[in-house]
Amino acid sequence: MTALLQLDKVSKRFGGLQAVKDLSFEVREGEIVGLIGPNGAGKSTLFNLINGVFAPDTGRITFAGTDITGEKPYRVARSGLSRTHQIVQPLTNMTVLDNCTVGACFGKENLPLARAQVAARDAIAVAGLEDRAHMLAMHLTIAGKKRLELARALAAQPKLLMLDEVLAGLNPTEVEYMIGVIRRIRDRGVTILMIEHLMQAIMSLSDRIVVLNFGQKLAEGLPGEVAQHPQVIEAYLGNPKLAEELQGSSAHV
Amino acid sequence: MLGIFASIIDGVLVGLVYGLAAMGLTLIWGVMDVINLTHGVMIVAGMFALFLLTSALGLNPYVAMLPVLIGGFLVGVALYWISIHRMVGRPPLMSLLSTFAVNLVLIGVGTAVWGTALFNVEVSVPGISMGRYTFPGAHIVAAVLAAVIAAVLYLFLQHTRLGKSVRAVANNREAAELVGIPTTRVLAISVGLGVALAGISGVLIATLFPFTVLSGDGYQLKGFVVTVLGGFGNPVGALLGGVALGLLEGAVTPFVPVSWTLVIEFVLFVLVLIAFPTGIFRSRRGAL
Amino acid sequence: MLSMLRRPFFWIITLAVVAFALAPVYGNDVSLRESLLLDALYITLASNLNLILGYAGYVNFGSIVFFGLGGYICVWLVNSYSWPLAPSLMVAGVCVSALALIFGLGILRLRGAFFALATIGVIEAVQAFVENFTPWGGSAGIYLSSEIFRPLGGPAHALWVIYFMMVAVMGLSLYLSYAIKTSKFGLGLLAIGQNEDAAAILGVPTPLYKALVYSVSAFLPAIAGGLYFFKSAFIQPSDAFDLSLSTEALVVGMLGGQGTVTGVAIGAFLYEELRGYLLTSSTFANFQLVVSGALLLLIVLFFPGGLMGFIYSRFPRTQKVLE
Numbered sequence: 001m002t003a004l005l006q007l008d009k010v011s012k013r014f015g016g017l018q019a020v021k022d023l024s025f026e027v028r029e030g031e032i033v034g035l036i037g038p039n040g041a042g043k044s045t046l047f048n049l050i051n052g053v054f055a056p057d058t059g060r061i062t063f064a065g066t067d068i069t070g071e072k073p074y075r076v077a078r079s080g081l082s083r084t085h086q087i088v089q090p091l092t093n094m095t096v097l098d099n100c101t102v103g104a105c106f107g108k109e110n111l112p113l114a115r116a117q118v119a120a121r122d123a124i125a126v127a128g129l130e131d132r133a134h135m136l137a138m139h140l141t142i143a144g145k146k147r148l149e150l151a152r153a154l155a156a157q158p159k160l161l162m163l164d165e166v167l168a169g170l171n172p173t174e175v176e177y178m179i180g181v182i183r184r185i186r187d188r189g190v191t192i193l194m195i196e197h198l199m200q201a202i203m204s205l206s207d208r209i210v211v212l213n214f215g216q217k218l219a220e221g222l223p224g225e226v227a228q229h230p231q232v233i234e235a236y237l238g239n240p241k242l243a244e245e246l247q248g249s250s251a252h253v
Numbered sequence: 254m255l256g257i258f259a260s261i262i263d264g265v266l267v268g269l270v271y272g273l274a275a276m277g278l279t280l281i282w283g284v285m286d287v288i289n290l291t292h293g294v295m296i297v298a299g300m301f302a303l304f305l306l307t308s309a310l311g312l313n314p315y316v317a318m319l320p321v322l323i324g325g326f327l328v329g330v331a332l333y334w335i336s337i338h339r340m341v342g343r344p345p346l347m348s349l350l351s352t353f354a355v356n357l358v359l360i361g362v363g364t365a366v367w368g369t370a371l372f373n374v375e376v377s378v379p380g381i382s383m384g385r386y387t388f389p390g391a392h393i394v395a396a397v398l399a400a401v402i403a404a405v406l407y408l409f410l411q412h413t414r415l416g417k418s419v420r421a422v423a424n425n426r427e428a429a430e431l432v433g434i435p436t437t438r439v440l441a442i443s444v445g446l447g448v449a450l451a452g453i454s455g456v457l458i459a460t461l462f463p464f465t466v467l468s469g470d471g472y473q474l475k476g477f478v479v480t481v482l483g484g485f486g487n488p489v490g491a492l493l494g495g496v497a498l499g500l501l502e503g504a505v506t507p508f509v510p511v512s513w514t515l516v517i518e519f520v521l522f523v524l525v526l527i528a529f530p531t532g533i534f535r536s537r538r539g540a541l
Numbered sequence: 542m543l544s545m546l547r548r549p550f551f552w553i554i555t556l557a558v559v560a561f562a563l564a565p566v567y568g569n570d571v572s573l574r575e576s577l578l579l580d581a582l583y584i585t586l587a588s589n590l591n592l593i594l595g596y597a598g599y600v601n602f603g604s605i606v607f608f609g610l611g612g613y614i615c616v617w618l619v620n621s622y623s624w625p626l627a628p629s630l631m632v633a634g635v636c637v638s639a640l641a642l643i644f645g646l647g648i649l650r651l652r653g654a655f656f657a658l659a660t661i662g663v664i665e666a667v668q669a670f671v672e673n674f675t676p677w678g679g680s681a682g683i684y685l686s687s688e689i690f691r692p693l694g695g696p697a698h699a700l701w702v703i704y705f706m707m708v709a710v711m712g713l714s715l716y717l718s719y720a721i722k723t724s725k726f727g728l729g730l731l732a733i734g735q736n737e738d739a740a741a742i743l744g745v746p747t748p749l750y751k752a753l754v755y756s757v758s759a760f761l762p763a764i765a766g767g768l769y770f771f772k773s774a775f776i777q778p779s780d781a782f783d784l785s786l787s788t789e790a791l792v793v794g795m796l797g798g799q800g801t802v803t804g805v806a807i808g809a810f811l812y813e814e815l816r817g818y819l820l821t822s823s824t825f826a827n828f829q830l831v832v833s834g835a836l837l838l839l840i841v842l843f844f845p846g847g848l849m850g851f852i853y854s855r856f857p858r859t860q861k862v863l864e
Contacts, residue, residue, distance in 0.1 A: 051742060077744030089742075091735035102732045105725050106744030113725045156744060288654050339842055345654050346600050350795070351841045357788065357834025365827040474665070477658050512669040519662030526659075527650050 003062075004029045004160055004191050005050070005081075010059030012042075012049055012215075019045040020056070020215040027160065032182075032192040034206030034223070036199075038235060042215040043195045044086055047162050051083050052076045064159060080108035082153035083162035086195070088145040090137035096148055097133045100124055100155040107156020120155045127151035127181055143174045150178075154185060161185065163194040167201055179205060203227065211235070259386040260503045266388065266396040268499020270457060272492035273399035274472045275479035276406065277450030283486015284423040284443040286345055287337055290352040292476060293469025294359045295448050299325065299455020300464045301363075304372050314376050314460050315394070321452045329448025333441040341440065363466035373463035395457040399492065402453065406446075406488040419443055423486055474515060478522045550719060550802075550864050557806070558712035562705060571700075576817055578704050578772075581711040583809040585765045586786070587793040588714040588802070592758040594791070595800035596727060597751060598734030599653075603660035604762065604790050606667050609781030610637045611763025612770035613671065616683050619771060621676070625692060630706075630767045637763035638756045645755035649748065652737065668782045682777025689774065703772045707765065714761045718802045721757075722864055730754055734800070785830060789816075792837045798849030803863040808848060812836075 003026040012020045020042045027033045035043050048054045050061055055070035062068065068076055082103070091099050100120035104111050111119060124133050127147040132140065137148060146166055153161055163182070167175050179201055186192055196202040202209070202223075209226040211218040219229040226232055278292045299321050306317040336355045340348035378390030410416040421429040422439045430436045458464070458472070475498060483494030501521070502514050509517070545551045561581060565574035590604045614633040618624040624632075648659040672680045693699035721727040729750050732740035741747045770776040789812065797808020812833075819832060840847060846854070853860045 053738075053742070073741040074744050074746045077742060078746075083742065085739075085742075089736055089739035091732050091739060093735055094731060098728065098731075102728055102740070102745065103743050105728060106746075113728065116725070152743065288658070336838060336842075343845075344598075346598070346657065347841055347845065349600060349654055349657055350791070351838060353788075354834045354836075354838035354841060357830050357837065359834075361828055361830030361832075361834060364830070474661065510669075510673055512672055516662070516666040516669045519659070519665060522662060523648055523651065523659050526655050527647070 002029055003027065004064055005193065006060075006062040007050075008060040008062070010046075010049060010056045010061060012045060012054060012056050018215055020049065023059070023212075023215070023217055025210050025217060025220060027191060027193050029159075029191055030186075030189065031207040032186055032194065032205055034202040034209045035193060035195045035212065036197075036202060036209060037212035037218070041212040043212055044164055045215075046212070047083060047164055047195065050076075050162065051081060074106070077107060077156065078110065080156075080159040081162070082107060082156045082158035082160075084146075084149035084153050084164055084166055086164040086168070088142070088149050090140070090145055090148055092138035093136060095134050095136055096124060096129055096140070096151070097121070099137050099148060100152050103152040103155035104157070107158065109157050116155075119157060120151075123151045123155035126154060126184060128177065143170050146170065146178070147181075150181065154190075158190060160191045160193065163192060163196075165195055165197065167196055167198050175201060259383065259388075261500065262388060263392075264500040264503035265496050266392045266499070267502070268496035269396040269399040269492060270392075270454070270461065270495070271472070271475050271479060271498050272483070272495020273402060273450070274454040274458065275476035275483075275495060276403065276454070276488055276491045277447035278473065278476040279480040279483065279491050280406075280450065280486050280488070281444055281447035282480055283484075284419060285337070285341065285426075285440055287340070287348040287352070288345075288477075289332075289337075289444070289447060290349060290473070291332060291336075291356045291359065292447075292451050293471075293473030294356050294363070295325065295328070295451035295469070296455040296458065296472050297363065297464065297466060297469040298328070298359070299452035300459035300468065301367070301372070301466075302452065303456045303459045304374055307374055314374060314456065315398075318453055318456050321456050322449050325449035325452030326445040328452075329445035330441050332448060333444035337440075337444060338437070360466065367466050369465050369467060371463045371465055372459075374459050376460045389461075391460045395461055398457060399454075399495075402450070403488040403492045406450075410488070415439075415442070471515065475518060478518045481522055481525045545720070548723075549862055551716075553863070554712065554715045554719060554802075558708060558715070561708045561711065565704070574700070574704050576814075578707050579817070580810050580813045581704075581707045582765055582769060583789070583793060583813045584711045584806050585707075585714045586762055586790045587797070587805045587809040588711075588718045589758040589760075589762050590790045591718060591794050591799060591802075591805045592721060592730075592754050594794055595805065596722070596730040596734055597754050598737075599649075599751070600657040600791070601660045601755075601758075602657055602784075602787055602791070603663040603667075604758070605782055605784065605787035606664055607637050607641065607759040607762040608766035608769070608786065609671075609778075609783075610640070610667065611766035612776050612781050613677055613683075613766075614763070615767030616685060616770050616776045617677055619689055620683055620685055626689075626767075626771060629771075630764045633767045634760045634764045638760045641759035642752055642756035645752035646748070649751040649755060664782055664784065664787070668778055671778045671781070678777075680778055682775065682780075685771070685774035687774065689771070700772065703768055707768050710761055710765050710768065715802060715806060717757070717761065718805070719864055721754075722802060726750065726753070731800075785833075789833055792833045792840075795837060795840045795845075795847055798847030798851075801847075801849040801864065804847055804849030804852075 005027040008024050010020060010023045037043055049056050052071045052073040060067060060069050063079060063081055066079065068079065091102065097120055100123050101116050104116035104119040105113065124130055127150050129147050129151055132144060140148060150166055167178055170178060182192065182205060206223055208221065209223050210220045211226055211232050213235045218235055219226050219232050274296060278289060281287055281289045302321050302324065303314060303317050306312045306320065307314055332355065336351040337348055340351055376391050378394055380387045380390045381393060410420055418434045418439050421434055422436050426436055479491055479494035479498060482497055483490030498518060505514060505517055561577060565577060586604065586608060590601060593599050593601050611633040614636055615629040618629040618632060619626065644663060648656060651659050671677055677683060687696065690696045690699040693702045729745040732743065732745050733747055733750060737747060793809045793812045794805050796812060798804030816829065819829060844851060
């Protein structure tokens with residue numbers, strides 16, 4: 001398997017805060033990589049660095065063989081990298097279908113309007129939003145908005161999909177459903193990099209896990225290995241319940 | 254040598270007044286992210302208030318500042334309730350349009366009543382001479398008063414209970430609400446203060462230069478430039494930004510026609526904003 | 542493009558344009574023609590402003606600059622180089638669009654309110670330039686001789702020709718608004734108007750789209766400016782860059798419902814008729830600004846969706862037909 005996304009010693013500082021420091025890892029084609037770490041570990045910042053919301057201070061980010069370090073977000077999106085947001089960002093006064101059509105129009109395939117609508121409907125079906133396709137995005141429930149984020153990113157037909165806490169704030173039934181959706185997306189050959197706090201979910205979904213703490217990589221490996229890693233357990237000891245959950249979930253794998 | 258020195262002093266004197274003229278604009282902008290497009294017309298209202306108070310009641314121009322201060326505050330609170338209150342939490346462009354609408358109404362009434370004729374207010378304050386140059390007394394008084402007002406505003410924001418509430422609301426309205434600050438009242442008071450400052454600066458400017466109903470636009474435009482130079486809601490920053498602008502004007506006027514100075518200032522405004530698209534403000538928003 | 546012919550809204554626009562063109566011809570009604578010419582001008586200005594205000598969500602206080610510069614370029618070419626009207630208009634449109642593109646790439650890096658403030662600066666800059674530009678007569682302006690109407694068959698006939706051209710420009714503005722709204726470009730603009738950051742992350746090339754729409758929205762107003770000042774045979778800075786016309790274009794857009802094609806056109810028509818009425822009544826002549834200000838305030842405060850927002854919410858089915 002070849003590396004689709006490669007980070008090489010990426011660093012970012014905001015004033016006095018070193019958000020990300022000398023971070024290197026890669027995501028290979030076809031895998032699901034889970035990104036975990038305590039709150040404030042720099043996970044979302046890392047997503048923003050990869051898709052160009054912020055430019056890294058130093059380091060290199062390569063996607064599908066091209067250097068995308070500091071590239072504008074719309075160029076990154078066009079090259080086949082889509083993402084969702086932890087805090088949902090719907091185009092509020094547009095319908096679900098229009099939201100997804102925007103994704104399809106300006107995504108990797110750069111589709112004309114008519115074909116983009118077809119792709120959008122397809123993505124909406126995958127996310128299970130068919131019945132709400134003509135609803136305005138602002139009228140969706142929070143779970144609906146999370147699905148919209150996913151559908152919109154998917155409509156772009158990306159090579160790499162970055163999911164930022166798509167399961168947060170969902171009830172157990174919805175979580176179950178979303179996990180199914182993510183699996184189906186992967187089965188279509190889309191590579192996935194995901195941030196998640198729900199340990200059980202991410203441990204069972206991911207092929208590999210990268211653990212961040214204070215902006216640095218603490219550990220990397222198979223879910224089972226990572227969960228037993230002494231430093232990871234220590235990092236989570238600040239939150240004993242999480243640590244317990246972490247170990248408990250590895251038992252399931 | 255003395256010539257350069259004199260033009261620097263002149264730039265500082267005028268600049269301090271520009272800074273004062275911008276202070277109300279930048280205060281409101283900093284506290285609630287509302288760009289008050291009635292600012293210019295409020296400056297003009299201060300000018301005409303001075304004209305009426307001195308010509309009809311024979312008040313001393315500097316005494317007239319007190320009624321203008323009180324009147325300006327009340328007008329500002331009214332402005333808040335009329336055009337800003339419903340806009341809080343809506344897209345920022347809506348408050349831009351709503352204050353712009355009020356501006357149109359006021360300008361319309363002003364031109365209908367006074368036309369666009371030139372008015373002026375006579376003040377006699379002895380100037381200070383330095384060699385061949387004499388600095389007009391009114392300029393010196395205005396500059397000193399501008400600095401004093403900025404200092405008072407700074408102390409108010411830093412050290413009084415109400416001032417601290419204003420800063421808290423500026424930093425984070427929801428959090429301020431949660432700790433029990435009556436945010437709506439604080440916002441109304443901030444707009445009142447901002448408009449009172451506009452009125453007072455109008456009074457001081459009217460003691461220096463003749464004016465028309467439309468004079469406010471120029472000062473409002475300079476206010477935008479001062480705000481991005483000096484930082485949002487920061488009275489001392491506004492003075493410094495004003496002085497920078499005054500010096501710049503002094504430096505360019507020998508070389509370009511007067512009608513170009515505003516253009517040069519605006520190019521500066523755009524360049525500063527492009528150089529610091531969000532950074533300069535994000536870091537300074539909290540500095541109020 | 543052919544698919545446009547199957548859409549009912551395309552035919553609604555066509556019908557409106559034909560009605561405009563023929564109404565004064567029937568009975569040779571010159572005063573009706575003059576009033577409809579102003580309506581067509583307002584509809585042109587407001588529809589093009591709507592491209593950037595209603596679709597992309599950017600307030601442009603300086604839309605009048607396009608109108609004024611177009612007027613100047615056209616009048617100057619006619620006066621100094623004896624160009625015929627049609628090529629002068631085209632050159633005016635193209636030049637102003639090109640200028641807008643260059644300006645746009647600069648100031649459109651500013652977001653939201655900052656862009657709006659910068660557009661005020663654009664008016665100041667252009668006006669200062671023109672007032673000091675001697676080939677355009679400085680602040681005195683340019684007068685055209687009555688000879689210029691001869692190629693159009695003399696003054697009386699020329700006024701008809703100019704009227705039909707203005708109606709054509711209005712029609713093109715409406716088709717353009719509609720075509721953009723139903724295109725991929727329009728979808729990208731609407732996304733920018735909703736949430737610019739999200740749009741960029743979805744892949745909308747925001748700087749390019751914003752600069753393009755700014756430039757496109759300059760073309761037809763520039764031509765309308767050329768026609769208008771050619772008709773008056775006189776142009777000076779204070780008329781060409783009259784801020785109140787910019788303002789009225791904003792008010793009209795809000796009145797009708799920003800982002801809609803129909804609403805903006807109807808808003809322009811109603812506003813211009815109202816203004817015509819107010820100007821002739823002696824009480825209100827001095828209070829024109831007050832009226833448009835008060836109107837704008839009421840709309841912003843209570844009816845942010847404008848006329849079409851009201852109609853859509855009352856009769857949801859109209860949304861499918863009236864864009």
